[in-house]
Amino acid sequence: MTTNLPELRSARLILRSPIREDVDVRLALGRHKEIIEAYGGAFDPDAPFTRRHAEAAMRHIEEQEYAWVIDAGRFIGHVRFHSMDRRDKRAALAIGIDDPAYLGRGYGTEAIMLALAYAFSTGLHRISLRVLPSNTRAIACYSKCGFLEEGRERESAFINGRWEGDIIMGVLDREFRWRPE
Template structure:
């Protein structure tokens, strides 16, 4: 059973559950090289992005236990927690901004801070994530939110025909308020 997630709001955005309208927006956004590669994928400029792809993307968010759409007047991406361990009071964070017009403008930082505030208010102690070492924009965002580098998995992701390292980052509840 999925928890009844609250809607979270900040100055510029709302974290909410997905709606049918999000499919049309996701379809219109299509795929972008920089974003696909930041996710660890290989961009194929000839691969179509269909309504079925958009529906699957929104359905994936719907099916996650702790996931929100990032809404800045409309769908721009999503943020979610996964690998939740209530015994050890920890979870992992994943975020994706699917609209290139919103990259590098602080929307990811704002969404993460909202999500972390909620997660820590539920009693979680630690949130971790992994990010490609080449994704310097995301790493800077995570640092702004209080995450620190905890390790590196060498050649952990095969992207565009080459190996990339994954950076492992984490933030503790007591550190979050200090960022």
């Protein structure tokens, strides 16, 4: 479904449709505690990560209407828009960096800025997202991209046996400014 999207490029990365080789890269990356918990999942060190899991991850990206692989010479993650509402000109953003070697190095920021520039060029007015308060790295990235905290939803996720809330953040078209690194 993502085949109609344009390929987007910046200095260090390409946002593109998935390719067959991405499954092998995703499989080799496996699962990482920090990343799983940042997504709001529970990490089980004994749970295997199989080719079937890697294929499902790529299929999930392919099945989204507005989703790209983040390619920094190879697959490192994905960025996508969901909950698209064309009448109200809004969508929600989700991003995942699956390679821990690329965390904290600005790749998420670069991918989000490319995706936002595209989204706002298509006439969208508002992009929102949800993030766990414990995910301080993501919050800093989102703030750098122009997102503002708009509120909090209490006890919205049950993670590792306890309730956590979500921070709701948003950016409007008139607030967005492409800021290349």
